[in-house]
Amino acid sequence: MNWPQVELTDVERFRALAAAVPGAAVTERVLPQEPDRVQAMLADLDVFATIHADLVSATLEERDGDYVVVLAKGARGQRARLKGQFRPGWCWLQSRFLIIGMAVAAEPGGGTRVALTGGIRVPGRGAIIPIKVRQESSKALDRLQQLLRD
Amino acid sequence: MIEEHLVRAAQRGDTVAMNEVLDALTPYVGRICGPIALHDGADAAQEALIAIFRGLHSLQEPAALFGWARAIAVREAVRVARRGQRQLPAELTDLPAADDPQLAIDVQDVLRRLSPEHRAVLVLRDLEGMDEQAAAAVLDVPEGTAKSRLHRARASFRKAWSS
Numbered sequence: 001m002n003w004p005q006v007e008l009t010d011v012e013r014f015r016a017l018a019a020a021v022p023g024a025a026v027t028e029r030v031l032p033q034e035p036d037r038v039q040a041m042l043a044d045l046d047v048f049a050t051i052h053a054d055l056v057s058a059t060l061e062e063r064d065g066d067y068v069v070v071l072a073k074g075a076r077g078q079r080a081r082l083k084g085q086f087r088p089g090w091c092w093l094q095s096r097f098l099i100i101g102m103a104v105a106a107e108p109g110g111g112t113r114v115a116l117t118g119g120i121r122v123p124g125r126g127a128i129i130p131i132k133v134r135q136e137s138s139k140a141l142d143r144l145q146q147l148l149r150d
Numbered sequence: 151m152i153e154e155h156l157v158r159a160a161q162r163g164d165t166v167a168m169n170e171v172l173d174a175l176t177p178y179v180g181r182i183c184g185p186i187a188l189h190d191g192a193d194a195a196q197e198a199l200i201a202i203f204r205g206l207h208s209l210q211e212p213a214a215l216f217g218w219a220r221a222i223a224v225r226e227a228v229r230v231a232r233r234g235q236r237q238l239p240a241e242l243t244d245l246p247a248a249d250d251p252q253l254a255i256d257v258q259d260v261l262r263r264l265s266p267e268h269r270a271v272l273v274l275r276d277l278e279g280m281d282e283q284a285a286a287a288v289l290d291v292p293e294g295t296a297k298s299r300l301h302r303a304r305a306s307f308r309k310a311w312s313s
Binding site for chain 1: 160162163164165166168169170172176180181183184185187188192194195196199200202203204205209255258261273277284
C-alpha cells in the first residue's frame with residue numbers, strides 16, 4: 001500500500017516544540033536569500049553570538065553528532081553553558097538560565113523562512129520569562145538580515 | 151522508539167529532551183496524519199504535535215508514548231481534514247481483505263473520496279495493524295461503527311478498481 005506521507009519542515013516542527021514552552025513566542029520572517037546560504041550562516045557560532053544581542057561570544061566546547069555544548073559569554077560578563085541540538089537549519093539550546101531556538105525552511109515560491117525564539121529560562125522549568133521575547137527575536141532577525149546583505 | 155528517561159525529562163521541563171522526543175515522534179505522526187488529512191497532512195501533523203507537546207505532562211506512562219500520540223494524531227488529522235471538507239463520501243460495494251494484493255496501488259485517489267473518519271479507521275487497521283476493537287477505542291466509537299467504516303473504506307478501493 002502506497003500510503004501518503006507527510007514530512008514537516010523544520011519551521012513547522014519548531015512551532016510545535018515552542019508551543020510546549022510557555023513564554024516561547026515564535027517570531028518568523030521570510031528572507032529573500034536561498035535556504036542554503038541562510039543555513040550556512042546560522043550554523044556559524046560567531047554569527048549566532050552576533051545576532052543575539054546579549055552575547056559577545058559563543059564557543060563550541062563539545063560535539064557529539066548534532067548535539068553540542070556551547071559556552072556563551074554575555075555582555076555583562078555572565079556565562080552560560082548551552083546544551084542541545086545544533087545543525088544546519090535547526091538550533092535548540094538551553095542552559096539553566098537561557099533557552100535559544102532557531103529554525104530555517106525553504107519558503108514555497110522562493111526565499112527562506114526563519115523562525116526564532118528565546119529568552120531567560122524560568123529556572124528548572126521548560127518555560128521562558130515572557131518579557132521582550134518577540135522584540136529580541138525581531139532584533140536578531142534584523143541583524144541576520146544585515147549580515148546576509150553584507 | 152525513545153528511551154523512557156528522555157520522556158520523563160521532557161515532562162519535567164527539559165526542553166532538550168523535548169527536542170529529542172520531537173525527533174522521535176515527528177515521522178510517526180506524519181505517517182498517521184498523511185493518509186487521513188491528505189493535502190492538509192502537514193497542517194494536521196503540526197497541530198497534532200502541538201497538542202501532543204502541550205499535553206505531554208499528562209502522560210502517565212512514558213512507555214505508552216507512541217500509542218498516546220497516535221490517538222491524538224488521528225483525532226487532529228480527522229479534525230483538520232473535516233475542516234477542509236474537500237472529500238466526497240464513498241459508496242458501499244464489496245469487501246477486500248487487508249492483505250488483498252489489489253490494495254497495493256497508489257491509494258491517493260481512493261483515499262480522497264473517503265471521509266476523514268473512514269480514512270482514520272483504514273489507517274489504524276491496515277497501516278497500524280490494530281484490531282477493530284482497539285481501533286474503535288482510539289476513535290472513541292463503538293466497535294460496530296469502526297467495523298462498518300472499515301467495510302466502507304475497503305469497499306471503495308474495490309469499487310475504484312473494478313470501474
